[in-house]
Amino acid sequence: MNARDALLAEIPRLRRYARALTGQAARADDLVQDTLERALAKWRFWQRERNLRPWLFAIMHNLHVDQCRMERIEYRPDDELPEVVQRAEQQDGLELRDLDRALDLLPLEQREVLLLVALEELSYADVAIALGIPQGTVMSRLARARTRLQQILNGERTALLKVVK
Amino acid sequence: MNTPITEDELHAHADGRLDAARQAEVEAWLSAHPERRAEVDAWRAQGALLHRQFDQVLDEPIPARFTALAVPSARPWFDARIAAALGGVMVGVLAGYLLRGQATMAPAMASLPRQAAVAHAVYVPEVRHPVEVGADQQAHLVTWLSKRLGSELKPPVLDSVGYQLVGGRLLPGDSQGVAQFMYENAAKSRLTLYVRPDTATVGSTGFRYARENGVDVFYWVDGRFGYALSGTTGREDMLRLATLVYRAPSPLRVIP
Numbered sequence: 001m002n003a004r005d006a007l008l009a010e011i012p013r014l015r016r017y018a019r020a021l022t023g024q025a026a027r028a029d030d031l032v033q034d035t036l037e038r039a040l041a042k043w044r045f046w047q048r049e050r051n052l053r054p055w056l057f058a059i060m061h062n063l064h065v066d067q068c069r070m071e072r073i074e075y076r077p078d079d080e081l082p083e084v085v086q087r088a089e090q091q092d093g094l095e096l097r098d099l100d101r102a103l104d105l106l107p108l109e110q111r112e113v114l115l116l117v118a119l120e121e122l123s124y125a126d127v128a129i130a131l132g133i134p135q136g137t138v139m140s141r142l143a144r145a146r147t148r149l150q151q152i153l154n155g156e157r158t159a160l161l162k163v164v165k
Numbered sequence: 166m167n168t169p170i171t172e173d174e175l176h177a178h179a180d181g182r183l184d185a186a187r188q189a190e191v192e193a194w195l196s197a198h199p200e201r202r203a204e205v206d207a208w209r210a211q212g213a214l215l216h217r218q219f220d221q222v223l224d225e226p227i228p229a230r231f232t233a234l235a236v237p238s239a240r241p242w243f244d245a246r247i248a249a250a251l252g253g254v255m256v257g258v259l260a261g262y263l264l265r266g267q268a269t270m271a272p273a274m275a276s277l278p279r280q281a282a283v284a285h286a287v288y289v290p291e292v293r294h295p296v297e298v299g300a301d302q303q304a305h306l307v308t309w310l311s312k313r314l315g316s317e318l319k320p321p322v323l324d325s326v327g328y329q330l331v332g333g334r335l336l337p338g339d340s341q342g343v344a345q346f347m348y349e350n351a352a353k354s355r356l357t358l359y360v361r362p363d364t365a366t367v368g369s370t371g372f373r374y375a376r377e378n379g380v381d382v383f384y385w386v387d388g389r390f391g392y393a394l395s396g397t398t399g400r401e402d403m404l405r406l407a408t409l410v411y412r413a414p415s416p417l418r419v420i421p
Contacts, residue, residue, distance in 0.1 A: 011231050016222040020215065029228060036231060099218045117180060118212040119219060124182070139173045146176070146208045153211075 007039060010056055013120060017057065020115050021064065023100045031067070035060040054122065057130035061112065068108065102152045110145035117142055170194050175201065179208040229372045229385050233411050274373075274391060276339075277384045281359035281393030282377030284336055284345050289355045296332030296347050306333050310344045314362055316389065320346040321358075321410050328356060328406075338362070358410060359393040372407060374400065383407035 014035060018028035038059050103111055116127045117138075124142075128135040170191055177183050178191045195202040288295055298306040311317045313335055320330055328348040336343045344360040375382045381403040384393035394407045 008227075008232065011227050012223045012225075015225070015227075016219050019222050020219045029231075033230060099214055114211075115215070118208075119215040121180075124177075139176065142176055143172060146211060149211055150204075150207050 006052055007036065007056075010053060011036070013053070014056060014060060017115060017120055018060065020103065020119055021111065023104050031060060031064055034063050038063065051126065054126040054129040057116065057120070057122070057126075058132065061131055065108075102149060105152050106145060106148055110141050110148060113138055113141040114145035114149065175205055176208070179205045179212075226373075229387075229408070229411050232372070233408050274384070274386060277359075277361060277391045277393050278373070278375035278382040279377050280338075280343075280361070281357070281384065281395050282375070282380040282382050284343075284359055285357045285380050285382075285395035286378060288334070288345065288347065289357065295355075297334035299332040300330040302332075303330070310335060313342045314344055314360070315341075316362070318344060318360060323348055323356075323406070323409060326406065326409060327351060331355070354396070354398055356394060356396040356398075356406060359395065361391045361393075362389055372404070372411075374404070376400075385411070387411075 011032065014032045015028065018031045018035075019025060022028045022031060035056060039056055042059070103115075106114065112131060113127060116122045116130060117124070122130065124135050124138050127138045131138070133141075174183065174187070174191060178188060178195075183191060195205065298309060300306070307317075307319055310333055320333065322330075327350045329350070331347040331349050333344055333346045336345055338361055341362055343362075346358040346360070348356040348358070372383050372385050375384070380395050380397055381400050382393050382395045383403055383406075384391065385407075386392070392410070394403065394410055396403050396406065398406075
């Protein structure tokens with residue numbers, strides 16, 4: 001398989017991840033395009049023996065973080081955020097209609113790890129490569145992401161029950 | 166006694182990343198700890214939810230702009246001779262890739278290749294009047310068609326592949342005007358680019374291919390417009406040209 005075939009074969013997965021990460025189809029595809037362009041420009045730096053997929057996800061991660069910074073979308077360490085979702089607030093105004101909304105409520109750092117593990121099914125080692133963090137950090141973010149997503153989803157269910165009643 | 170089970174191992178268990186022996190140990194431990202089992206089950210359910218929500222993206226046609234990035238010979242790291250040798254193969258691979266998922270097509274788009282092919286067949290044989298406004302009056306051509314289609318349109322430049330713009334004409338569409346641009350190469354082979362405002366299918370699609378009465382048509386939707394490139398130089402050559410049209414330096418673009 002030559003370079004271009006290999007890259008083409010990765011496009012659907014890049015799109016799936018970008019869609020889940022950004023929650024917006026158009027923005028996701030822009031991110032995929034930027035990633036492909038960057039990958040092509042940096043192609044000679046890619047070492048054949050290394051896995052293509054984590055390398056591409058790493059490029060996408062860096063681009064996305066840069067974009068978020070430029071747009072001043074928060075990318076702060078999740079420790080600074082309140083650990084528990086404000087459930088009262090959710091029941092009042094915040095109706096979580098779908099998973100997109102729930103993901104959007106996860107801090108970006110947690111969302112990335114969760115999506116790479118649970119959706120893209122990368123190994124923990126590959127997630128560490130893609131995000132440029134130690135594997136221990138992958139595990140701690142994964143644990144927090146899963147706990148928090150569950151809280152959000154439970155909150156959603158509570159809100160829905162309340163509406164039905 | 167078994168080694169204590171760590172939090173990380175519970176996650177690895179949920180993700181199916183433990184070896185069989187350890188997996189069995191964790192299973193046994195979970196049987197004795199139903200509250201932790203519920204948690205692990207919930208994590209797995211999250212994964213299933215994510216797949217259910219996002220796996221559909223894998224089946225969507227790849228937008229043409231991504232595959233256009235991978236056109237042979239345009240990339241400096243790729244040796245030109247290898248590119249030439251692989252070109253034919255690559256076009257085939259690309260075509261296969263681009264053309265999967267033909268089944269999911271909006272009805273409005275379905276008429277695009279036929280209309281484009283009919284317009285192509287009608288005007289391409291014209292010797293004296295192939296176009297209404299010639300390329301020598303390009304400024305007028307652009308202003309006129311832009312005004313009639315309600316968006317600024319500029320015909321792409323295809324000189325690099327030997328095709329010169331002959332000119333353009335306005336044609337009747339279903340509800341409003343349609344633009345047709347004609348190109349010709351030194352061998353007098355003609356291409357037409359059919360541009361139809363298509364408010365029904367805003368967005369973008371991958372390239373699609375149709376063969377209508379001996380005319381090869383590649384068509385796609387980008388923004389408010391449906392585009393169709395028609396010609397008779399064969400499917401592979403037409404895909405190459407359609408890819409170029411899509412990524413031309415001054416492509417047709419809506420400028421709000």
